[in-house]
Amino acid sequence: MTALATKPRAGRKKLTGEREPRLLSVFKASPATYAVLLIVSAIFFVPFILMVSISLASDQTSAQNAFTVIPTEFEWRNFTEVFTATGLPVGRFVLNSVLIATLSAVGQVLSSSLVGYAFARLRAPGKGVMFMIVLATMMIPAQITMIPQFLLFKELGWVNTYLPLIIPNFFTNAFNVFLVRQFVSRISGELDEAAQMDGLGYFGIYRRIILPMMWPILTAIAIFTLTHAWGDFMGPLIYLNSEESMPLALGLQYMTGTSNEMQLPPWNLVMVGSIILTLPMIAIYYLGQKYLYEMNLQGGSAGVK
Amino acid sequence: MSKTIDEAPGAVRSARRAGRRRMSSRSKKEAFYFWLFISPWLIGFVGFLLGPMIASVYISFTEWDSFTPPEWVGLDNYVKALTGDPVFWKALGNTFYYALISVPLGLVIGVWLANLLNKRVRGRKLFRTFIYLPTLVPLVATAMVFKMVLAPSGPLNELLGWFGIEGPNWLLDPTWVKPALIVLSAWGAGGATVLLLSAMNGIPRELYEAAEIDGASAWRQFWSVTFPQITPVIFFNLIMGLIGSFQIFSQVYILTAGGPDNASQMMVPLLFREAFSFYHFGYASAVAWLLFIVIMAFTLIAFRTSRSWVFYEQEVR
Numbered sequence: 001m002t003a004l005a006t007k008p009r010a011g012r013k014k015l016t017g018e019r020e021p022r023l024l025s026v027f028k029a030s031p032a033t034y035a036v037l038l039i040v041s042a043i044f045f046v047p048f049i050l051m052v053s054i055s056l057a058s059d060q061t062s063a064q065n066a067f068t069v070i071p072t073e074f075e076w077r078n079f080t081e082v083f084t085a086t087g088l089p090v091g092r093f094v095l096n097s098v099l100i101a102t103l104s105a106v107g108q109v110l111s112s113s114l115v116g117y118a119f120a121r122l123r124a125p126g127k128g129v130m131f132m133i134v135l136a137t138m139m140i141p142a143q144i145t146m147i148p149q150f151l152l153f154k155e156l157g158w159v160n161t162y163l164p165l166i167i168p169n170f171f172t173n174a175f176n177v178f179l180v181r182q183f184v185s186r187i188s189g190e191l192d193e194a195a196q197m198d199g200l201g202y203f204g205i206y207r208r209i210i211l212p213m214m215w216p217i218l219t220a221i222a223i224f225t226l227t228h229a230w231g232d233f234m235g236p237l238i239y240l241n242s243e244e245s246m247p248l249a250l251g252l253q254y255m256t257g258t259s260n261e262m263q264l265p266p267w268n269l270v271m272v273g274s275i276i277l278t279l280p281m282i283a284i285y286y287l288g289q290k291y292l293y294e295m296n297l298q299g300g301s302a303g304v305k
Numbered sequence: 306m307s308k309t310i311d312e313a314p315g316a317v318r319s320a321r322r323a324g325r326r327r328m329s330s331r332s333k334k335e336a337f338y339f340w341l342f343i344s345p346w347l348i349g350f351v352g353f354l355l356g357p358m359i360a361s362v363y364i365s366f367t368e369w370d371s372f373t374p375p376e377w378v379g380l381d382n383y384v385k386a387l388t389g390d391p392v393f394w395k396a397l398g399n400t401f402y403y404a405l406i407s408v409p410l411g412l413v414i415g416v417w418l419a420n421l422l423n424k425r426v427r428g429r430k431l432f433r434t435f436i437y438l439p440t441l442v443p444l445v446a447t448a449m450v451f452k453m454v455l456a457p458s459g460p461l462n463e464l465l466g467w468f469g470i471e472g473p474n475w476l477l478d479p480t481w482v483k484p485a486l487i488v489l490s491a492w493g494a495g496g497a498t499v500l501l502l503s504a505m506n507g508i509p510r511e512l513y514e515a516a517e518i519d520g521a522s523a524w525r526q527f528w529s530v531t532f533p534q535i536t537p538v539i540f541f542n543l544i545m546g547l548i549g550s551f552q553i554f555s556q557v558y559i560l561t562a563g564g565p566d567n568a569s570q571m572m573v574p575l576l577f578r579e580a581f582s583f584y585h586f587g588y589a590s591a592v593a594w595l596l597f598i599v600i601m602a603f604t605l606i607a608f609r610t611s612r613s614w615v616f617y618e619q620e621v622r
Contacts, residue, residue: 012554014616023425024510024513024517025512026424026513026517026518026525026526026527026531027423027424027425027513028425028522029421029425029426029427030423033421033424033426034426035426036419036421037426037432040418040436041431041432041435042435044435044436044438044439044453044492044495045435045438046460047439047447047450047454047492048438048439048450050450050460051446051456052535055455057326060434066454067453069460069516106394111346112343113351114342114345115342115343115345115346117342118339118342119343119345120339122335122336122338122339122342123332123334123335123336123339124335124336124337124339124340127339130347131341131504133350134346137347137350137354139601140354140358141548141552141593141595141596141597141602142552143552143573143576143593143596144357144358144361144593144597145353145354145358145361146360146580146603147356147364147586147589147590147593148338148356148357148358148361148364148579148590149353149357150580150581151360151371151586152356152357153337154371168353170345170523170546171345171346171349171350171352171353172345172346173347173349174346202338202342205336206342218593227441227443230443231443231444231445232556233444233555233558233559234554234555234558234577237558238581249443249445250445250538252445252446253445253559256449256452257560261324262560267453270449271449271450271453271564272446273449274449274450275446277443277446278441278442278443278446280327280444281443282438282441285441286311294444303519
């Protein structure tokens with residue numbers, strides 16, 4: 001991710017006036033380099049083209065499974081039909097996805113900022129031990145807690161509601177706490193000391209001083225939570241079983257499964273659904289790229305070294 | 306926080322004593338706020354992690370369908386998994402197969418592409434975008450597309466047909482279903498590529514200049530300069546990749562449901578099926594712990610061996 005923001009050409013600008021350094025042989029791109037890159041990026045891109053061309057295929061082509069990689073038909077109405085012709089509440093699926101993803105992100109941002117701030121700034125006996133626990137919990141795979149959590153949420157009557165997917169986000173997760181803590185640790189403490197002299201309490205310092213400075217890392221956390229919640233399949237699969245409550249990721253699978261054995265799924269409409277599922281992720285990524293870069297500086301390299 | 310006070314020594318002492326008392330009440334207050342502020346995490350940790358973990362250990366020693374009271378069976382579930390259930394071993398073997406091929410393959414592709422993109426290539430941004438884009442596609446959408454790509458008369462077999470190869474019936478053929486899942490995972494190699502590329506960008510130019518003066522070939526420069534410098538990133542991706550691929554679920558569930566004949570059954574889909582289709586919560590919990598042990602073991606092995614091949618700058622300077 002970092003690469004998207006680093007430019008190898010920076011050196012050229014620095015050396016204006018001087019002779020440009022000789023291109024070292026390792027950096028010379030041969031025709032073979034281009035050939036390989038062209039072929040590989042074409043291969044990486046084919047599934048996208050396929051997604052688009054199938055989404056524009058007519059119902060007949062779809063039923064016969066006779067797709068072409070390069071689109072030959074342009075049934076734009078598939079993009080409206082997906083909401084009406086599948087017999088499933090696809091509009092509702094999208095709405096559910098938006099709801100779950102947004103509320104999850106809100107929960108993570110609120111909780112991780114407060115907890116991360118406390119770990120970075122406040123002193124208390126036992127803090128070191130707590131932070132060790134934060135780090136240790138990152139290693140526990142979700143499968144361990146999956147079953148007891150399900151039984152707990154079932155006991156609470158939360159099955160077939162969004163609550164099991166949203167509420168845990170308001171209790172943050174170890175990785176985000178770690179990221180915020182690292183980020184805040186690098187902010188100079190002078191401001192909060194001055195604020196403290198002026199009689200601002202700890203919550204005031206968090207709310208007025210630190211929170212406004214935290215937004216790059218919080219944006220990154222929001223993006224990560226959004227993309228994760230938006231694409232999550234297993235959570236909804238465990239907790240949601242009525243069509244009305246399903247998010248799009250689960251609804252799509254449902255769309256391919258509901259047609260009877262003899263009949264193929266409506267592939268063209270499934271691909272429209274896949275595009276609806278994919279586009280927001282690409283948009284969010286490109287809008288938030290520089291914050292992800294920030295995140296990577298904090299977390300990625302810290303994890304690497 | 307301590308202040309220099311230019312007053313009489315006695316006053317200093319009393320001020321200091323007062324200060325200490327004030328400090329201690331203030332640090333009590335600070336500690337109170339610390340615990341208050343971390344309480345969301347602490348409650349989540351106890352309620353959603355520690356509690357469930359302890360419950361999971363207990364459940365794994367019982368037979369429980371969640372409708373009738375749990376029945377204590379001791380180690381039976383573990384014994385059943387390790388000796389009595391052929392599907393468990395098959396799922397474990399398949400998961401190893403998948404993880405131990407897809408992760409190194411993804412890294413080889415990643416290093417290879419990053420090395421190409423690290424050259425002075427025109428349109429490098431465009432190439433990088435094409436290669437990175439698939440990692441932004443939600444898994445479900447990826448699975449949907451690959452259901453088509455891997456269809457018997459799908460584009461992949463069409464492509465193989467150009468070279469005169471008759472492609473197999475990927476998802477319905479016991480020998481080809483795992484390679485098919487690996488192909489799908491290779492489509493996500495862009496994530497590692499971009500991280501590796503940024504690591505390569507950070508390699509000091511002088512190292513290559515020195516190597517060039519010494520007359521090292523491009524191949525030699527790759528292995529003696531580039532590769533050692535990016536080993537920390539390779540290591541990071543290896544660990545994350547292994548942990549992730551041991552937990553593969555959605556692709557299997559959507560594309561094959563573990564079939565044909567359990568040829569693509571993996572650990573998490575297996576425990577999911579045991580828990581949520583058959584309500585064998587005890588057995589599923591035991592499988593979860595066995596998976597945890599496997600992941601831990603591999604992570605430890607990776608860390609142990611890393612000392613011999615991962616290169617850290619600090620050791621040299």
